[in-house]
Amino acid sequence: MRGLFVTGTDTAVGKTILSAALLAAMVSEGEAVRAHKPVVTGLDEPSGKWPPDHELLATVAGMTPREVAPLRYGPAVSPHLAAQLAGEHIHTARLLAAARAAGSNGTLIVVEGVGGLLTPFAESYAVRDLAATLGLPVLIAARPGLGTINHTLLTLEAARVAELDVRAVVLTPWPAKPSVLERSNRDTIARVGEIEVECLERVRSPAAKDLAGAGATLPWRRWCCSGNFIPSEPAC
Ligand SMILES: Nc1ncnc2c1ncn2[C@@H]1O[C@H](COP(=O)(O)OP(=O)(O)O)[C@@H](O)[C@H]1O
Ligand SMILES: [Mg+2]
DSSP states (O other): OOOEEEEESSSSSHHHHHHHHHHHHHHHHTTOOEEEEEEEETSSSSSSSSSOHHHHHHHTTTHHHHHHOOOOSSSSHHHOOOOHHHTTOOHHHHHHHHHHHHHHHHHEEEEOSSTTTEEEEETTTHHHHHHHHOOOOOEEEEEESEEEEEHHHHHHHHHHHTTOOOOEEEEEOSSSSOOOHHHHHHHHHHHHOOEEEEEEEOOSSSOOOHHHHHHHHSSSHHHHOOOOOSSSSSOO
């Protein structure tokens, strides 16, 4: 399996926009791609400027939303509860099989997690377990502002305990004129977390060209395809 697993410090931190930007940049460089969202919840919520995760990812990857997300639920709750409310249970073997099938044809796959690393699919199976089994390099989407140092370092610690191959933290959306706090957060996470920190600029619209332009500023090829690397200076 070649590709990336995108997790985040929380829900609504930019995982989908980061995943879509990466996919759009890969497509614009001629790569064949697949997107995978193991479970999507919250489809009952009205969508605003940004379409639901599986729709946005499907558009950029040239797939149908159902191909991207095999399990879809209405309530905006954790996957384990969404399934329970639907009278279902998420079978971890099926979850794994769907993710493996999505990444089996040699294309680059971007898997977007759900919530954060400890978000449960089932009572004793979390996003982190899926990421560990798939073994893809991991990116952590995080907010640039107040609170992000704690959330990001907690996520890094949880990832490292499970020996996930975390390649970078991506701060998103990174403002055109970052404040002292935002620049300090970026440097502090890099130093204390001993991790590469990159920044994703604000993407103007869900259009593929806007996503690709932002995604192209990220070193996705190195993340997908080579070993770990910690730059001495932040790239943004
Ligand atoms: N790079 C970005 N450009 C534009 N908006 C962003 C960006 N990163 C995060 N956002 C904002 O954060 C919200 C949540 O992003 P999303 O990718 O849906 O998060 P998640 O997938 O983690 O739930 C978006 O609706 C958008 O308002
Ligand atoms: Mg999302």
